[in-house]
Amino acid sequence: MSLASTFESLAVELAEIARLCYARGWALGTSGNFSAVVQRQPLRLAITSSGLDKGLLEAGHIVEIDEHGRVMQGEGKPSAEATLHLAIVRSRGAGAVLHTHSIWSTILSDAVTDATGGLPIEGYEMSKGLDGVRTHERREWLPVVENTQDWTAAAPRIETKLREHPEVHGFLIRRHGLYTWGTDLAAAKRQLEILEFLFEAMGRKRGIQWQA
Amino acid sequence: MSLASTFESLAVELAEIARLCYARGWALGTSGNFSAVVQRQPLRLAITSSGLDKGLLEAGHIVEIDEHGRVMQGEGKPSAEATLHLAIVRSRGAGAVLHTHSIWSTILSDAVTDATGGLPIEGYEMSKGLDGVRTHERREWLPVVENTQDWTAAAPRIETKLREHPEVHGFLIRRHGLYTWGTDLAAAKRQLEILEFLFEAMGRKRGIQWQA
Amino acid sequence: MSLASTFESLAVELAEIARLCYARGWALGTSGNFSAVVQRQPLRLAITSSGLDKGLLEAGHIVEIDEHGRVMQGEGKPSAEATLHLAIVRSRGAGAVLHTHSIWSTILSDAVTDATGGLPIEGYEMSKGLDGVRTHERREWLPVVENTQDWTAAAPRIETKLREHPEVHGFLIRRHGLYTWGTDLAAAKRQLEILEFLFEAMGRKRGIQWQA
Amino acid sequence: MSLASTFESLAVELAEIARLCYARGWALGTSGNFSAVVQRQPLRLAITSSGLDKGLLEAGHIVEIDEHGRVMQGEGKPSAEATLHLAIVRSRGAGAVLHTHSIWSTILSDAVTDATGGLPIEGYEMSKGLDGVRTHERREWLPVVENTQDWTAAAPRIETKLREHPEVHGFLIRRHGLYTWGTDLAAAKRQLEILEFLFEAMGRKRGIQWQA
Numbered sequence: 001m002s003l004a005s006t007f008e009s010l011a012v013e014l015a016e017i018a019r020l021c022y023a024r025g026w027a028l029g030t031s032g033n034f035s036a037v038v039q040r041q042p043l044r045l046a047i048t049s050s051g052l053d054k055g056l057l058e059a060g061h062i063v064e065i066d067e068h069g070r071v072m073q074g075e076g077k078p079s080a081e082a083t084l085h086l087a088i089v090r091s092r093g094a095g096a097v098l099h100t101h102s103i104w105s106t107i108l109s110d111a112v113t114d115a116t117g118g119l120p121i122e123g124y125e126m127s128k129g130l131d132g133v134r135t136h137e138r139r140e141w142l143p144v145v146e147n148t149q150d151w152t153a154a155a156p157r158i159e160t161k162l163r164e165h166p167e168v169h170g171f172l173i174r175r176h177g178l179y180t181w182g183t184d185l186a187a188a189k190r191q192l193e194i195l196e197f198l199f200e201a202m203g204r205k206r207g208i209q210w211q212a
Numbered sequence: 213m214s215l216a217s218t219f220e221s222l223a224v225e226l227a228e229i230a231r232l233c234y235a236r237g238w239a240l241g242t243s244g245n246f247s248a249v250v251q252r253q254p255l256r257l258a259i260t261s262s263g264l265d266k267g268l269l270e271a272g273h274i275v276e277i278d279e280h281g282r283v284m285q286g287e288g289k290p291s292a293e294a295t296l297h298l299a300i301v302r303s304r305g306a307g308a309v310l311h312t313h314s315i316w317s318t319i320l321s322d323a324v325t326d327a328t329g330g331l332p333i334e335g336y337e338m339s340k341g342l343d344g345v346r347t348h349e350r351r352e353w354l355p356v357v358e359n360t361q362d363w364t365a366a367a368p369r370i371e372t373k374l375r376e377h378p379e380v381h382g383f384l385i386r387r388h389g390l391y392t393w394g395t396d397l398a399a400a401k402r403q404l405e406i407l408e409f410l411f412e413a414m415g416r417k418r419g420i421q422w423q424a
Numbered sequence: 425m426s427l428a429s430t431f432e433s434l435a436v437e438l439a440e441i442a443r444l445c446y447a448r449g450w451a452l453g454t455s456g457n458f459s460a461v462v463q464r465q466p467l468r469l470a471i472t473s474s475g476l477d478k479g480l481l482e483a484g485h486i487v488e489i490d491e492h493g494r495v496m497q498g499e500g501k502p503s504a505e506a507t508l509h510l511a512i513v514r515s516r517g518a519g520a521v522l523h524t525h526s527i528w529s530t531i532l533s534d535a536v537t538d539a540t541g542g543l544p545i546e547g548y549e550m551s552k553g554l555d556g557v558r559t560h561e562r563r564e565w566l567p568v569v570e571n572t573q574d575w576t577a578a579a580p581r582i583e584t585k586l587r588e589h590p591e592v593h594g595f596l597i598r599r600h601g602l603y604t605w606g607t608d609l610a611a612a613k614r615q616l617e618i619l620e621f622l623f624e625a626m627g628r629k630r631g632i633q634w635q636a
Numbered sequence: 637m638s639l640a641s642t643f644e645s646l647a648v649e650l651a652e653i654a655r656l657c658y659a660r661g662w663a664l665g666t667s668g669n670f671s672a673v674v675q676r677q678p679l680r681l682a683i684t685s686s687g688l689d690k691g692l693l694e695a696g697h698i699v700e701i702d703e704h705g706r707v708m709q710g711e712g713k714p715s716a717e718a719t720l721h722l723a724i725v726r727s728r729g730a731g732a733v734l735h736t737h738s739i740w741s742t743i744l745s746d747a748v749t750d751a752t753g754g755l756p757i758e759g760y761e762m763s764k765g766l767d768g769v770r771t772h773e774r775r776e777w778l779p780v781v782e783n784t785q786d787w788t789a790a791a792p793r794i795e796t797k798l799r800e801h802p803e804v805h806g807f808l809i810r811r812h813g814l815y816t817w818g819t820d821l822a823a824a825k826r827q828l829e830i831l832e833f834l835f836e837a838m839g840r841k842r843g844i845q846w847q848a
Contacts, residue, residue, distance in 0.1 A: 028338075028406065028408075029338065029403075029405045030341050030402060053401075053402065103409065103412050103413050106336065106337075106338070107413055107416060107417045110335075111417065123746075123783075124811050124812075125742075125783055125809070125811055125812035126664075126742070129666050129667065135785050136783050136785070147337055147348055149348070173337070175337055176336075176337035177337070186689070189689075190689065191665075193664040194665040196664075197661075197665065201739050201743055203416070204739060204740075204839070204843075207419045237621075240617040240618065241550065241614050241618040242553050242614060243553065313549070313550060315621065315625050315628060316628075318548065319625055319628060323629065361558070361560070387548045387549055388549035388550075388560070389549070415628070419628075419631040419843060449833075452829040452830065452832075452833050453762065453826050453827075453829045454765050454826060455762060455765065477826065525761070525762060527833065527836050527840060530761075530762070530837050531837055531840060531841045534759075535841065571761055571772050573771050599759050599760050599761055600760075600772070601761070627840070
């Protein structure tokens with residue numbers, strides 16, 4: 001497939017996944033951003049433009065950026081968080097990156113963290129759907145990073161953290177939602193659904209009273 | 213665009229947003245009302261008629277009113293709360309006003325208020341989607357006003373409060389829901405989604421137990 | 425309109441409302457039943473057959489019964505609770521009766537009752553959508569009756585209670601859901617939505633912790 | 637109907653029920669699996685392939701297996717849990733088996749169990765929709781079995797437990813979801829909806845505070 005047609009077909013898929021996330025309440029307002037790798041040498045990323053209603057997103061709202069975040073194709077302005085997408089693609093070899101902003105990821109990122117400042121997830125069968133996980137006995141852990149408005153400064157620190165923790169399947173930004181990824185969009189979407197399921201299960205479980 | 217066609221196209225958009233809010237559970241029964249400015253000099257407002265099922269709302273159920281709330285075009289009776297819509301348009305220069313009646317806005321308006329009688333919202337990235345907000349560190353605050361059945365008497369007090377607090381993005385009526393607005397319907401809808409997200413996140417967060 | 429065509433058009437509307445309630449989770453499995461008056465002298469009621477999946481209900485699944493619950497038209501067997509529908513139509517002059525079985529009505533019927541054995545609802549603007557209510561200051565009260573498998577024996581007691589309390593807009597059966605009604609199906613549907621909203625708001629409110 | 641056409645029509649129904657469960661959040665990621673008996677002598681089961689997105693499932697993703705779990709028809713690999721489906725069909729004479737992985741079944745399987753290690757359900761009218769139940773006074777009980785990654789070893793123990801408890805309508809795997817069944821797919825789907833309703837009602841009820 002030519003690069004142009006790769007970009008165009010990824011743009012269609014990204015718009016579809018953006019509308020799906022909006023419909024589930026994971027990308028309300030103008031929140032959330034989504035990307036997929038068009039090519040690696042040199043790096044080209046198809047990514048949602050900033051400031052748009054994800055429920056109305058069309059393929060024409062996707063732009064192609066280079067490794068410095070410069071727009072190479074399409075109309076629009078990528079989010080300041082495009083630097084995070086690039087950092088994840090570089091440090092993980094990911095083919096697709098999804099950032100959602102759900103109720104449960106917002107709540108858990110703010111409150112349910114362990115001494116290391118991360119969110120532990122343990123014992124759930126659902127975690128077997130995460131990339132490379134083969135048993136529910138595996139202990140998952142998601143780093144929680146502080147929110148900022150200066151992603152250019154923060155992205156290198158996050159890239160370092162991701163290289164130090166090759167086992168993590170995503171990370172949370174405090175009161176700001178989730179970043180996860182996959183080898184392609186289908187794998188990233190599966191991992192997103194699984195993490196959101198786990199957040200909801202863990203959040204709701206804390207809401208119930210154990211005394212019968 | 214002529215005034216007549218402006219009214220007609222706004223009526224189509226208002227009916228659409230009413231059905232969307234109904235589908236989300238934000239305008240059940242006959243609750244909720246929605247308006248948009250047709251022209252400013254003299255003021256003309258397109259607004260939903262009172263007493264209708266929002267899930268079945270069509271453009272023909274929208275009326276045009278003048279600054280005194282008198283029907284200038286269309287069949288139907290505007291809600292008594294039309295005076296609030298007019299007060300918001302005057303004091304804020306808003307182009308569209310949305311009043312919804314969701315579960316979470318009803319609960320939070322009743323219970324989670326600070327010493328000043330308002331609802332504080334702080335530290336959430338999502339608040340950056342509110343008009344003019346550039347950082348999650350901004351402290352939002354929504355006034356909570358008492359419910360009444362005499363909006364003609366109450367509207368001037370609310371209009372005064374809105375002029376005194378130019379920074380607020382909406383207000384709650386106790387056990388009665390939310391009013392928010394925007395320069396146009398798309399901006400008002402975005403602000404509505406963001407506030408509803410924040411209400412749900414804050415309400416659910418209070419429902420969970422922090423001990424792991 | 426002839427009686428035959430009245431029955432047929434009511435059957436279409438009843439099937440539609442049954443599918444809507446199913447989609448909202450208010451009539452899962454084979455729960456819920458729905459009726460509307462075809463004529464009053466002698467009484468004829470169009471009512472859903474028993475034991476069917478409400479998500480698949482069609483007009484052909486509605487039967488017409490007389491005042492003794494005997495099938496006069498259509499194929500199928502009315503629920504044993506048809507006696508309750510008849511009792512409500514007689515004691516209230518209702519034109520339509522809706523019985524739903526939602527999560528929140530099930531929970532509240534079991535737990536949140538006052539000294540009189542009923543569910544008090546007070547101060548919610550949404551209650552203004554209930555038939556004849558003009559202010560949120562009105563105190564609503566829903567009787568909670570014990571569940572039974574012998575509705576033939578229980579219906580007269582409920583009919584008496586409804587005559588003694590002409591102000592109530594519905595009643596709950598413990599751990600079994602809601603009965604409400606209206607002059608016609610549209611009015612009954614509106615009242616149903618309002619009561620379900622109030623149940624959910626009251627239930628969720630009890631789930632949150634008031635300390636900020 | 638010939639066996640081939642039985643398999644094909646069951647495959648269409650199984651794909652439909654898989655997509656429905658996905659849409660309800662009961663089979664996210666690649667979780668969940670669903671089967672129906674094609675014939676009993678010798679046993680042939682139509683069952684969903686492993687590792688697929690249930691939201692995109694089509695009839696072509698269903699395979700036919702024999703009593704040893706070997707694929708007899710269709711392309712794909714059945715889940716390791718196919719041995720559980722076979723154990724249920726043998727011990728219960730079920731015509732269809734549904735395994736879902738919902739939020740509430742995950743939470744309740746982990747936390748709300750009695751001294752016998754099972755989940756008691758009592759007093760709910762909704763339980764009358766379970767196969768053979770005629771009164772809400774019946775006490776239901778669902779065994780909770782420990783999760784494992786070795787279903788070949790675990791299936792015989794579960795089959796024994798099901799033979800010892802002919803009254804149970806399903807079982808939970810800890811932090812892994814629900815298995816239920818029925819004489820055919822429609823009956824199994826009804827029982828699934830009823831159990832999920834009961835889990836949600838019981839879970840939410842524990843989340844509310846009884847003090848008014």
